[in-house]
Amino acid sequence: MLRIAVLVSGGGTNLQAIIDRIEDGTIRNTEIAMVISNNKNAKALERAAKHHIPAQCISPKDFENRDMFNKVLLDTLLDLKVDLIVLAGFMVVIPPEMIRSFRNRIINIHPSLIPSFCGTGYYGLHVHEAALARGVKVSGATVHFVDEGTDTGPIILQKAVEVKTGDTPEVLQRRIMEEAEWKIMPKAIDLIAAGCVKVVDGHVIIEEETA
Numbered sequence: 406m407l408r409i410a411v412l413v414s415g416g417g418t419n420l421q422a423i424i425d426r427i428e429d430g431t432i433r434n435t436e437i438a439m440v441i442s443n444n445k446n447a448k449a450l451e452r453a454a455k456h457h458i459p460a461q462c463i464s465p466k467d468f469e470n471r472d473m474f475n476k477v478l479l480d481t482l483l484d485l486k487v488d489l490i491v492l493a494g495f496m497v498v499i500p501p502e503m504i505r506s507f508r509n510r511i512i513n514i515h516p517s518l519i520p521s522f523c524g525t526g527y528y529g530l531h532v533h534e535a536a537l538a539r540g541v542k543v544s545g546a547t548v549h550f551v552d553e554g555t556d557t558g559p560i561i562l563q564k565a566v567e568v569k570t571g572d573t574p575e576v577l578q579r580r581i582m583e584e585a586e587w588k589i590m591p592k593a594i595d596l597i598a599a600g601c602v603k604v605v606d607g608h609v610i611i612e613e614e615t616a
């Protein structure tokens with residue numbers, strides 16, 4: 406059984422997709438050990454509660470300094486003995502100690518086709534504003550492992566989504582969520598749970614399932 410922690414900050418629609426796909430059996434052999442939010446008002450916490458999934462808020466606001474917050478977050482994850490940390494819209498910079506402790510065991514979803522429209526400052530609607538400003542005809546989403554850079558880790562899965570005439574950032578954001586994010590994030594977790602995902606020389610290799 407793959408034990409995962411899902412880290413969230415807001416709406417939690419990616420968390421919902423993960424919950425739904427575990428419940429319908431599309432994600433196999435996986436349990437959510439804990440949902441952690443840095444924001445006590447995150448709707449994602451309500452989603453967890455509705456499905457009887459343990460959830461807690463760990464907010465930087467409740468600590469004297471960032472180092473103390475980082476330590477409690479890392480200690481909580483280590484105590485939970487999770488195999489994989491899933492960043493599903495977690496708007497907190499991941500501390501280097503956490504990346505070292507969970508090397509190639511933290512995944513993130515980014516709402517563009519990396520390496521386009523990613524890196525510092527590209528979050529939320531800014532990503533889609535930039536894609537529309539450039540006039541790209543396709544955008545999409547990427548699931549990747551987290552390394553020390555911003556959106557620079559090994560790419561696991563990507564899915565392209567059409568940009569349509571008249572799209573607003575909000576419309577494009579929603580289409581990318583529905584057509585890409587909610588599909589490739591659950592798929593990546595299932596592949597990892599099945600032991601099919603290897604990182605070799607900084608690149609992901611997806612192996613066939615031997616059933």
Ligand code: GRF
Nearest residue numbers: 415416417418419494514516
């Ligand atoms: C998604 O667009 C994801 O790509 C980005 O943050 C957003 C989270 O949305 N990293 P939600 O909280 O899962 O609804």
